[in-house]
Amino acid sequence: MQNKGKINGNQLIEIGYPEGKVIGIALEVIQKEYSLMEPDEVLDIMKNVLASPSDFLNDLKTSFIAEELLKPNKKDEIIELLPSPRLYKIYGKEGIEAGAIKQMDTAMRLPVSIAGALMPDAHQGYGLPIGGVLATRNTVIPYGVGVDIGCRMCMSIFDIPAGYVETGKGDLMKMLVNNTMFGRATFKKPKDHEIISNPLFSEIEILRGLKERAYAQLGSSGGGNHFVEFGIVEVVDSNNEWNIAPGKYLSLLSHSGSRGMGATIANYYTKLAMETCKLPQEAKHLAWLDLDTEAGQEYWLAMNLAGDYASACHHQIHERMAIGLRTNPVAMIENHHNFAWKEKDEKGNDVIVHRKGATPAGKGVLGIIPGSMTAPGYVVRGKGDEASVNSASHGAGRAMSRTQAKNTLKPETVKQQLQKAGVELIGSGLDEAPMAYKDIRTVMEAQKDLVEVVGVFLPKIVRMCGDEKFQEVD
Template identity: 35%
Template sequence: MSPAFPVPLSGQPNVKLWAHEHEIEQAALNQLRNIARLDPVRRVAVMPDVHLGKGATVGSVIAMEDAVSPAAVGVDIGCGVAGVKTTLRAADLPDDLSGLRSAIEAAVPVGFKVHKNEVDTRRFGGAIESQSHRLWAGAEGLRADVTRAMSRAPKAIGTLGGGNHFIEVCLDADDAVWLTLHSGSRNIGKELAERHIATAKGLPHNRDLPDRDLAYFLAGSEEMDAYLYDLRWAQDYAAHSRAVMMALVRGVVAERFPRVGFTDEINVHHNYVGSETVDGNEYVVTRKGAIRAGSGDLALIPGSMGTGSYVVRGLGDPESLYSASHGAGRRMSRTAAKRTFTVDDLRAQTDGVECRKDAGVVDEIPGAYKDLNRVIEAQSSLVEVVTHLRTILCVKG
């Protein structure tokens, strides 16, 4: 039986936790208390994958009245996950998946790499082509000066990045093959976020905050209007990038399996802002490391290189601000993971997964993350499990 969540944060009844306080690092608890003390904050929901972030805690959902804090979204604006079910079965795949991994890595630049030229989305047609036209038309209205970053942004569409971002081939409970990926707005979202955070820090009402990184904008101000325009554009950029990347991966798979079909597409943010109504009240809701889990919402909650992902459906719990976790969540920093684990540990923990097994990704080892199954169990009132996806191939930057 799952724990009786949520529980209030001690001393802060407007903060509800889907984890026990003793399971959360002290620095993250301090962050949550700082967030709760901000004048415009009305409610905070804390997911079971919670961990320390910059300014705002990763795994936090914050409802503010007539205000928004850029740090409550994070700098990778629009970061999220995408997935698609294929008509392939496990038996259709070769025993050796190294060739498939190499082909995906050839089609999708990883790490700091970008495409040599902007991806011609006319080859995909339909929604992807129309999204591309809208995206670049909207870029003309960006308020922050990101001229240098923008020069690279068209070539970065449909690229993976590094860190915890991934492309995976997985098997569901019925041995059907899924394609999943995790990526964000690449450098352009970071550049936009950092410029608006700097602007917020300079506003008079933010001078006496418990943490300057929590600086916020007020509704009706030019600064908030400018931030929300740029943020929404970056969210669209991230979603479009995932759509293009998934189209590229689908193309690789279709080349090897010409009769393959694709269904059940998912593409959701887990670092974003929405204007939402909760219990009859209008809020600006920020999710930093959290997905929307409204009634019937379909989403992905990934784990790590060796643990796969869960396909979930939201149950629409207003106590969580209609939210759920975005993943397993780190239980140790990248530096600590590199000190703790070796390449041999990585090989052992990713046994059976076609992936990199070198020192460059030791910080992404499954042991550096929380137990995904426990994270899912803790939020059984927030989402129902559709199926578990077992990773058999993982591409990392």
């Protein structure tokens, strides 16, 4: 036989009460006001309050329960978007697909959005479009950063004549084959790096299971459009930051990100953001985390660790090549283009700037904007344009989807273009063919107010993920 007045939280949940603060309020009221009643009678009263809480707002005994039940459930409440997007600038609009512009419009309707811009290489993605820049106040959007956190460019310039690309071609190809790994391939004995000793690997739960994989993938590159390539860089600015005389030099350029670690972090915190930040269907991938919350701080720390890890992988690639060349670079330039930064707006206020496929281009900031495997890339210096949120494109941008490129391009056509450009290709597939990309010169013209060119890079020996046809060269 039940004791009078003895009701527990599970019984309230069984009759329909939501988990949370209201359970505690109801149990406190029951103990104070209904301790002498039979449990079934108490449960009947609680059912009536739950069924129509507004009828009990003036009841001295149940008003606190009714008030709590009538409060909106913030966890399930849909956050409304602004009726129209905040104004933002689109660079090279004529070359950008409608889907990317629509995604950027949606991002600019978020109540946390402050400023934004769309770069000339933009195309549709998940959440924020590739080439999208979005500034928010004290919030971070995991899919505003992207899945490949810290995807970045890194260039080493060597004091070696440009002609070595031809005279030493065989040796350079061997160096790329023997010292780079792509996709699922990893080194049997990865070089150690201090990044693996970072205490965050033990302090943040999601990172604990990623340390071993991160170590295994050290110094390797992802698949898709990631590459390591030797080429010729022509320094055109006599007032460059490295005091290098204008001219042509042997150079190494790499493009990759944070590997499986970054993808796991992105997906975990995106799911968490979507559970706590309910947005309309068209904006659901733009769910944010408040930086004042534990989850927001965790993501911020994990994101920065992933960015540092991506940098470490690039540095190991360049170290291996420098050893092979028996010299150190005279200059190194590098930048993230999938990341979020704490910056200042024009009024001096702190903002979080998401650049998903966009290069930082604050005044005097150096960066690299690659073309395709047969088109030039550019070493640039930012002009600090506020309308672009101090940003520029991160490359030429795709003119064809991967599927479209695979279905329409022919291998012999790609080979002809590579031969015409004098480019040796190791690996890769049709989805990365030069014709799958926009004209980088048109893209650079569209952002001439955002950056100035310091140097021009021409790829000559390109290594990507794919067929290892040169693996047996020794």
